Amino acid sequence: MANPDPSWGAVRDRGPEPQASRLLEFEEQTAVGTLYLQALMRRQLRLSLTLAFIFVAYLFAQPLLSTWFPQWATVRVLGVPLPWLVLGVGSYPILIWLGSIYVRRAEEVDDEFTDLLS
Amino acid sequence: MSPSAAAVLGLLAMAGVSLGAGMFARRFAHTTSDFMVAARAVPPRLNAAAISGEYLSAASFLGVAGLVMQYGYDVLWYPVGYAAGYLLLLLFIAGPLRRFGAYTIPDFAEGRFDSPRFRQLAVGLVLVIGFFYALPQVEAAGITVETASGLPYWVGVAVVSVVVVAAVTGGGMRGITLVQSLQFAAKIFAISLPAFLLLLHFGGPGAAFARTAGDLARLPTKVSYTVARGEIWQLPARTEIRVSRPTPVEWTSQPAVRSPGAVTAEISGGAPGPGVAASGNRGVVVVSSRMAFPKGTLVFEAPGQVTLGAGEPAPFGAATPTSTNRAWADPFGPLAGGSGHSLLFTYSLILAILLGTIGLPHILVRFYTNPDARASRRTALLVLVLLGAFYIWPPVYGALGRALDPALYGSNLTDSVVLVLPSLLGGWLGQLLLAVVSAGAFAAFTSTLSGLLVSLAGALGHDLYGRWWRPAASASARRRAFQVAAVVAGAGAGGLGLLVGQFNISVLVGWAFAIAASSFFPLLVLGIWWPRLTTAGAAVGVAAGGLLSTLAIGTTMVATVVPPLELFLARQSGLAVVLEQPAIVTVPLAFLAMVGISWWRPGPPALAAAKMVQLHAPELLGLRRDYIPE
Numbered sequence: 001m002a003n004p005d006p007s008w009g010a011v012r013d014r015g016p017e018p019q020a021s022r023l024l025e026f027e028e029q030t031a032v033g034t035l036y037l038q039a040l041m042r043r044q045l046r047l048s049l050t051l052a053f054i055f056v057a058y059l060f061a062q063p064l065l066s067t068w069f070p071q072w073a074t075v076r077v078l079g080v081p082l083p084w085l086v087l088g089v090g091s092y093p094i095l096i097w098l099g100s101i102y103v104r105r106a107e108e109v110d111d112e113f114t115d116l117l118s
Numbered sequence: 119m120s121p122s123a124a125a126v127l128g129l130l131a132m133a134g135v136s137l138g139a140g141m142f143a144r145r146f147a148h149t150t151s152d153f154m155v156a157a158r159a160v161p162p163r164l165n166a167a168a169i170s171g172e173y174l175s176a177a178s179f180l181g182v183a184g185l186v187m188q189y190g191y192d193v194l195w196y197p198v199g200y201a202a203g204y205l206l207l208l209l210f211i212a213g214p215l216r217r218f219g220a221y222t223i224p225d226f227a228e229g230r231f232d233s234p235r236f237r238q239l240a241v242g243l244v245l246v247i248g249f250f251y252a253l254p255q256v257e258a259a260g261i262t263v264e265t266a267s268g269l270p271y272w273v274g275v276a277v278v279s280v281v282v283v284a285a286v287t288g289g290g291m292r293g294i295t296l297v298q299s300l301q302f303a304a305k306i307f308a309i310s311l312p313a314f315l316l317l318l319h320f321g322g323p324g325a326a327f328a329r330t331a332g333d334l335a336r337l338p339t340k341v342s343y344t345v346a347r348g349e350i351w352q353l354p355a356r357t358e359i360r361v362s363r364p365t366p367v368e369w370t371s372q373p374a375v376r377s378p379g380a381v382t383a384e385i386s387g388g389a390p391g392p393g394v395a396a397s398g399n400r401g402v403v404v405v406s407s408r409m410a411f412p413k414g415t416l417v418f419e420a421p422g423q424v425t426l427g428a429g430e431p432a433p434f435g436a437a438t439p440t441s442t443n444r445a446w447a448d449p450f451g452p453l454a455g456g457s458g459h460s461l462l463f464t465y466s467l468i469l470a471i472l473l474g475t476i477g478l479p480h481i482l483v484r485f486y487t488n489p490d491a492r493a494s495r496r497t498a499l500l501v502l503v504l505l506g507a508f509y510i511w512p513p514v515y516g517a518l519g520r521a522l523d524p525a526l527y528g529s530n531l532t533d534s535v536v537l538v539l540p541s542l543l544g545g546w547l548g549q550l551l552l553a554v555v556s557a558g559a560f561a562a563f564t565s566t567l568s569g570l571l572v573s574l575a576g577a578l579g580h581d582l583y584g585r586w587w588r589p590a591a592s593a594s595a596r597r598r599a600f601q602v603a604a605v606v607a608g609a610g611a612g613g614l615g616l617l618v619g620q621f622n623i624s625v626l627v628g629w630a631f632a633i634a635a636s637s638f639f640p641l642l643v644l645g646i647w648w649p650r651l652t653t654a655g656a657a658v659g660v661a662a663g664g665l666l667s668t669l670a671i672g673t674t675m676v677a678t679v680v681p682p683l684e685l686f687l688a689r690q691s692g693l694a695v696v697l698e699q700p701a702i703v704t705v706p707l708a709f710l711a712m713v714g715i716s717w718w719r720p721g722p723p724a725l726a727a728a729k730m731v732q733l734h735a736p737e738l739l740g741l742r743r744d745y746i747p748e
Contacts (some may be wrong), residue, residue: 001483030315035251039407041734055205059198059472063464073191073448079324081191085450088194088513092506095205099499102209106495110736 040113047105051098058094062087125266128553132304133281139297159595160295166500168295168529169484171302171561172440172569173200173501174508175251176258177627179562182509184533186516187526188438189453190446193516195468198507203475204505208498211476214646214733216494222576223479223638227660230645230729231653233618236322241581243637243664246371248574249611250630251478255570256615257626258533262559265534266552272616278560279612282567286575286608287601294568295487300560303503312345312540314550316518319543323514327588329521331441334431341525343424352437352530358410359533365392366404366419369411379587383566402595405660432524438532446520459695467628470701472633477638480569483576490737500510551605571604574611580605601713629671636663636704644712646733649726655716669698 065072066083075082176199185193220226223244226238256275263274279582285297303525317323334354347349403409416433418424426433434440442498450460454467475481488494503611519526519535522542526532537559579600637660644651644659674697677683687694696703 035189036440037730037734038729041647041730044734049413052209055202056472059202059468062467063461064450067461071740073555076327079322079327081327081447083191083516084194084447084513087191091198092502092510095202095502096499096506099205099502103495103499106174106213106522107492110492114736 036113036117039069040109047102047109051102055094055098058091073111121267122541122549122552124549124553125556128556129263129266129560130554131179132301132557132564133277135304135483136281136297136299136561136564137286139285139300142296150449150522160501162488162493162497162700164295164299165484165487165493165497166504167299167302168487168507169298169497170295170504171298171305171565172480172484173505173566174302174305174562175566176262176559176563176625177507178512179309179552179590180258180262180536181254181627182512182531183515183519183536185453185536186513187519187532190451190516190520191449191649192451192455192464194452194513195464196471197512198588199468199471200711201502201505201509202472204498204502206472207476207481207496210643211482211646212494212498213491214484214682215642216488216491216585216734217735217737218357218729220486222483222573222580223642224366224577224581225263226482226645227641227656231656232725233653233657236653236657239579239660240641241577243633243660244573244577246664246668247477247630247634247638248570249290249575249614250481250626250633251480252567252570252607252611253487253576254313254626255567256444256611258559259563259567260615261533261557262563265531265537266556275612278567279608279615282571283605283608284566285564286571286604287597294572297687298565298568301565304402305565306508306562308537308554308561309508311322312543312555312732313511313514313518315547315551316539317514320518320522320619325448326514326517326521326748328370330447330517333442333444335430335443335446335524335527337428337430337525338425338522339428341426341528343426343525344526345418345422345424347418347421349418351433352436352440353413353416353431353433354442355413355431357433358408358427359405359416360408360737362584363404364404364424364470365424367401367404367412368417368419370417371412371414375489424568429491435528435530438527442518454706460690461640462692463695463699466696466699466702469705470628470632470635470699472702473635473639473705475632475706476642477599478575479634479638480566483573484569492737501688512536571607571611573710574607575600575604578607632671632699632701633664633667634669634703635701636708640712641706642707648716649730650716650720651712651726652716652719652721654719655712655714659708659712662711663704666707667700667704670704673696681682 062083072082073083077085129748178197182197185196215226220225220229222235224240227240228234248607253271256278259278260274262272262599263269264271285583295535317325320326321328330473440451444453445455454460454463466520484493485497488497515536518539523535523538526538531538535556537552540555541548543551579596579602583596583599583603640663641656645656673683673693674687677687677697686698
């Protein structure tokens with residue numbers, strides 16, 4: 001990886017030890033190895049939580065909208081009430097979009113991590 | 119609906135294809151690994167089709183459309199939640215769990231905490247959730263065969279049980295993967311083609327809503343009902359009924375249905391009067407040829423033929439609250455709005471469906487058939503695409519059903535709306551489409567049932583036999599144990615399926631989701647992402663979430679037959695909502711228990727760190743070990 005994400009910095013700057021020993025350390029869960037893994041997990045988890053939050057917000061906003069602005073149910077698009085379209089049709093492209101972002105980014109994070117250690 | 123040769127042909131064709139593919143794949147299944155995880159060599163595309171094929175159960179194929187027809191907009195949370203569960207699975211579970219190399223949730227529970235006793239708890243819950251989920255599939259089989267062919271309920275139950283057991287014991291996971299991917303193709307074709315043609319014929323997606331523009335759902339044509347003694351009709355407005363011979367009926371102004379979960383005929387107050395006065399609230403009368411009744415509830419005291427003219431308001435059977443078209447189409451309709459706590463109900467429902475998917479025992483197993491975490495993630499993404507393509511369609515049937523065939527409300531047949539609507543197209547096309555949807559429905563319950571059976575047989579064969587009874591058993595003995603367990607579980611589900619004739623398909627499924635969301639979901643998420651989670655914390659959390667949600671749901675069930683409890687819950691409407699949809703309380707409680715106890719008594723950190731390496735280190739580093747040896 002030519003230019004890994006800067007947030008690996010904390011781990012990368014831990015010294016000039018040879019690559020093979022980094023992998024060994026990692027496998028034996030020394031303090032440094034644990035640090036590597038925590039950095040990986042934190043990045044993966046942040047990615048997952050962000051994307052999950054976007055979709056949950058999209059879902060949870062709709063009942064609130066129906067409570068505060070019940071009039072939105074009277075809007076029709078192609079004869080179909082707007083709430084039906086937003087929930088029953090619009091949800092799926094958003095799911096697929098978020099999922100594809102995740103797969104691409106998660107693979108990048110894994111690859112950067114592998115490059116770092118090998 | 120009358121028996122149809124085309125529908126029977128569709129069912130037989132699907133049964134033949136399923137059995138044939140299972141038998142074909144049998145040649146390739148040799149080892150335990152073949153049987154249980156298809157040798158972990160299934161490419162993402164095939165695997166995604168198989169996962170979707172397995173996931174799209176009778177509740178998705180028949181139940182969602184039926185519920186949309188009954189309750190309208192509020193039901194859309196079900197299909198969206200069913201699909202969105204896979205997003206969460208992709209984001210938090212799919213990759214790490216595949217790396218961990220465990221095969222089932224009990225494997226994970228044991229492997230993550232090195233605790234065989236925790237495994238027993240997990241196996242117990244797998245069996246509970248698995249059977250909760252299997253029963254409605256078996257029930258749907260009986261209903262479909264009954265509707266399509268006119269054969270008795272038990273024939274459908276028996277045929278499906280035999281087909282599924284044969285497919286599972288024949289090819290194990292490897293055979294099932296092929297069968298289920300074929301069944302996915304059958305299902306998406308069967309749900310989308312008739313819906314598309316119906317929309318084309320009746321004038322586009324807005325047509326259904328245009329036809330329900332009036333206040334009440336009115337019968338588009340004259341309809342003849344066959345009513346049984348004691349059958350209940352709710353009349354949403356003044357309705358004129360015609361009978362072929364004198365029929366005694368009882369009328370009351372009271373509504374018959376109080377809440378969506380409870381089906382009760384509530385007739386009370388006043389002495390029986392000689393006739394029905396428009397202002398009175400109760401009375402018994404013999405209808406000699408025709409008579410009009412005001413809004414209220416009608417109970418037939420004798421069996422008979424009842425005819426309603428075109429334009430009469432559609433009567434509602436006892437299973438569904440009456441609703442105006444407006445209430446049906448708007449948010450917080452009869453499903454969520456009935457309780458008086460619409461937001462609480464809706465949020466709790468969303469949580470259960472969203473989080474429950476991850477905890478269903480037959481879902482995770484599938485991800486171990488991937489070669490690695492990368493393939494596992496790509497599979498989950500493809501599943502999202504396939505599910506999205508499917509779940510757009512069931513609500514179309516629900517909306518068209520309300521517009522075109524509201525007579526189904528009176529005969530409590532909304533669950534069969536997907537099977538009924540295609541014949542409205544008439545002629546050979548209608549018959550052909552009827553065969554297609556029948557085949558799709560058959561694919562729906564057999565594929566889910568086979569997946570569940572693999573899980574249940576895995577829990578019984580792999581755990582009870584392979585670990586406790588005969589830990590030293592040879593590989594071939596284990597395989598035989600798996601097959602015997604599949605027969606036992608299939609017979610058990612079939613037998614129970616005969617008993618549960620009258621439960622609503624989606625209600626049973628919803629409960630399985632609520633229990634899974636409150637127990638296995640917190641276990642998996644915290645177990646994978648939080649190194650400090652201890653065995654005690656996880657075990658207490660799983661037990662508390664599982665028990666409390668089961669208790670809450672059990673109370674709701676019991677209340678339908680114990681009037682004092684029902685009356686009490688009717689007054690405590692907030693409590694009633696939480697008992698019916700417990701996820702919003704039980705999921706946070708399970709999380710709190712796990713986190714609290716793990717903080718209170720921390721575990722050894724070195725062990726947890728080793729588990730985190732297994733879960734999160736990319737495969738290329740070469741640190742992975744599989745739980746089941748090849």
